Amino acid sequence: MDFSALLNRLRDGVRPAILIGLMCLVVYAGQSFSCTKVGDGFNRMQPAFKPGQVVFIDKRPARAKELHPGDVICYDATVGGTRSRRVGRIIAMPGEVFEVDEGQVIVDGEKRTLRAAASVERFKYPRIMVPANHVLVIFDKPASYRSNLNELLVPFSEIRGRIPSWLAARGEQS
């Protein structure tokens, strides 16, 4: 058998290899990115995200625990025994001390400015440390009541992914 014949045989094998590669890419994309629908009854991120809206999420930062204050995340919450998918902005990371005093959100003794802070700054929160493996989120829409922190503390295991900044920025400027 000459070399050109072998090359032809190998070329025939390229097609399935490309197919497998593509399949791997699809699997990777499926594992890394996703689209999800925000819970119908959840309207605390308006106007950036409306209830029932489908959002694009990047699962990688959450999996690698590479999230930062200001990131908008999509997570699952159980309220009153019902699971729903929510969106919130991270304001404090594990181990940081969160406090709201005189309308100012203070994290680790420093003022942390976020437009979304409107949802909490109307209320006084004592100095509380964010537990390990949790992040503290707040919402864009001002709340009419003081949330318990267990509504705002999100375990890493419940985070579905981060919403890319180009999608989430809308709420920042609202």
Added chain:
Amino acid sequence: MISFVRDILKCSKPIRIAACVTAFLWLVSLVLLLMTVHSFRVKYHYEKACRFYHQGNIAGTITEIDKALAIDADFAEAHNLAGKLALEGGNYDKAAEHFARMGKVAEDSQEAANGTGVTEILRKYKPGSFINRDGLDMMKSAAERSVQGRPLGDLFVNLGSAELHEGRALKARDYYAKALDTRNVSMEGLVHLYNGSGVVLTRLARFEQGEARRQLLDAAAAEFEKAALIAPASRDVKANRVLLDLVNAVGKPPGVRQALINTARELDKSWSGSPSRMFRFALYGAIGMNACAERKYEDAVKAFEIAGKESAPPNLVYNTAVARLHLAEKLKNEQAFQSASDAVKQALELGENALMATERLGLVFTLAVLEHTTGYGEQAKEDFAKAEMFIGKPGIPKEAAAIVYRALAIVNYEDNRIADSLKLIDKALDADPTMTDLKKISEHLKTPPAVSRPEWLSLGLEKPEDFLPPGMWPMVAEVYGRATVEPLKKDQINVTIQGRPAEFEFAQNSRIIILPMAPLTDGLHTVEVTAIDSLKNTARNSTEFRIDTTPPTASISPASRSKIKAGPMTFTVELHDEVVGVDHSTISILVNYEPDGQERESYTAVNKGKYSYEMDLEEDKVYGGNPIASDKFGFQLKYDLVPGKVKFIIKAADVNGNKMPDFAAEYTIEPGEEKK
């Protein structure tokens, strides 16, 4: 495929090598893929278990954990979660198994040490016993090792909670502070931490008074608020909040206190399992402390006994012993000597139990002092001797040794063993040279004949309010005594009121609370306190106070029921209170003047001093006038009367709030110009 391999084998050597390398790479990729799938499956089940755990789906969590462990029996995180679950379910053996496996897989794992420590503590913790020290030591050594890496805050939280449970609030506070410093505390740990900090502050508040107490209680409430913000449904937090309110309730009306106790009992009824035992223990401990503060020692003993069924740490045993001693004292005063004797024996037995359980110098010494001050001299000597055995042991400070030697010196001195006493004083001074008073005692003992040194004993006497209002019985005055030689015993203090003996009780910080043996009569009283210490130094102090329970009296001129003539008329009202005087702000006069026909409050005096007043009945106006020339307070009412009837109702109280019965005066006004 086989023909393809044959073709490759027929090729030249470089092609064969390239083909082999490619095949090898495919194989490696396949293995890696399989491994990834394996790891992915484990992680998938573990993460699912974590999600179920956060949702409170315990059955789902167990299923997923089992699946994860079936795939990889050495997956440390899964063992950690499984251990936690077993711990929550009270299955300590299983929990210990999981944490042990985790410790083997992940060497030096703080989570494993923490879990094992907590398991050991909880497993060996039974009603009536004490925290297992092996568990504590395990966690302590893990905590010490962890300082080099990233410490696990939960270790410190659990150490703090264990110390708190043993009654060492300050140590617990230190551990909680360390836990916060780690910035690595789990959600459950954080709830325990804030909750525990609240409990620490509540306990510390019990030893404070006034503003300091209020600040501590406010701080405790803030800590509970933090815990409630994180875990609003936590019964622990609710329970501790109720306990805080109970501590706050000392001195509040019995109804308020009872309502709080009822709330706490309701919470207790709706709760079962290990945490409820701890709550019941704390609840009845708090009820007992409340009862002690109100001197209801029977109730206190009952409450402490209920608490003791759940747990019996040294502080509870000690509190029960003290309550029993107070009860004994009360029974003795009621001449129920047998019951009193039983109560003392029980108290001593409890003290002994506490001693056996803790083997702590402080408690031994406290027990000895307790016996010493309550007249159980022989027992006290034995316990002081036991306390001496602790001297020199690790962890016992020199100052503590000095205190024990000092106490032994006093006991020996009381037995007239002066030489032994002097030796012990020398030992005490060796241990703590700052005990300058001991030097004085030593000099005093070495210098015969003994000279009384009055400056060694001083007594302060806090003057009570000048005028005590009615209903404030028993009268409470506070005497603070500072005896530099030794704490004074009851038989070394004498209290009299107006020369008659008065009862008193010891309070904290050498204070005593004076209780008159019978209600005092109105007027000026003198309270006198004298004390004599074992070196025959004497001190005396006295102060005066007034008692007033008599309301003011009123008189009016012309006399009531007189017939008076129409025309200008002046009524003179006099109010008199001998001790404290009339409270002018309480005076009111209701006038029913028939031509007017309406009853109304016409006048309320607000001015202080002895003035006369003129009142215009038609316009309800009062005009200030001149003082009436007497030592009585009064006023004059002047107006022009027309025929009919007029009635005055005068109300007043004295400065102490003693209200006078309504004073009424009625007049018939007849036509004519003559006035009576």
